[in-house]
Amino acid sequence: MSLVRCVDVARTFGQGDRAVVAVHGCSCEVAASARIAITGSSGSGKSTLLHLLAGLEVPTSGTVSWPEFGTSLAERGRDIAVVFQGPSLLPALDVLENAMMAAVLTGIDEAEAVVRGLAALQAVGISDLSNQLPETLSGGQAQRVAVARALTSRPRLLLADEPTGQLDGVTGRHVMDVLLAAADELGAALVVSTHDPAIAARLAEQWEMRDGRLFVPVRGGAA
Incomplete structure (x- = not known):
């Protein structure tokens, strides 16, 4: 069962002489049980591909479809969660409120959202920071809040863009x-972009982005 399908997808930013092709003619599928690492150097197109898979970017050409999800971005939001690479917390909300946000936006009542938020913060090891504002957090702590937030919506597709990039090795x-544990518990697909070979090795499949082109191993080869 395919959750996301890309067919000859390209994404260009800018126009004319300033146009930059971030993704060239990408075709791929993410199955319901997938555990995928997308590797590649900085600027290779990893983040853009993740945003296309999430429906946050519209392809310049080609098609992206979500056979198992709703047709609108709002409907897909109940099934897809994204951990962004950069800071993405709302400064006026405390850590728990930020963690609860994904659950609240999917229609979960506040009491249940609090329970989910606290559990997710405990899972990432920062439940003691629940009342703090984002401005008091380190970059690594803020990233862990972002991971917790993604988990509270209990998605079927979890996309994480360099989720360990700002963290020390142990964290x-x-x-x-x-x-990985959340994906197993939820029965969700997990796609992680990373430049860290040790992180990539923990996922069953490794895809590679090179200069905006996707290389997916197929039966020991690449396509």
Whole structure:
């Protein structure tokens, strides 16, 4: 069962002489049980591909479809969660409120959202920071809040863009433990972009982005 399907997808930013092709003619599928690492150097197109898979970017050409999800971005939001690479917390909300947000936006009542938020913060090891504002957090702590927030919506597709990039080795491994355990518990697909070979090795499939082109191993080869 395919959750996301890309057919000859390309994404260009800018126009004319300033146009930059971030993704060239990508075709791929993410199955319901997938555990995928997308590797590649900085600027290779990993983040853009993840945003296309989430429906946050519209392809310049080609098609992206979600056979098992709703047709609108709002409907898909109940099934897809994204951990972004950069800071993405709302500064006026405390850590728990930020963690609850994904659950609240999918229609979960506040009491249940609080329970989910606290459980997710505990899972990533920062439940003691629940009342703090984002401005008081380190970059690594803020990233762990972002991971917790993604988990509270209980998605069927979890997309994480360099989720360990701002973390030390021990904390990064713990966050990957949390992501993998959550994907198993939820029966969700997990796609992680990373430049870290040790992180990539923990996922069953490794895809590679090179200069905006996707290389997916097929039966020992690449396509």
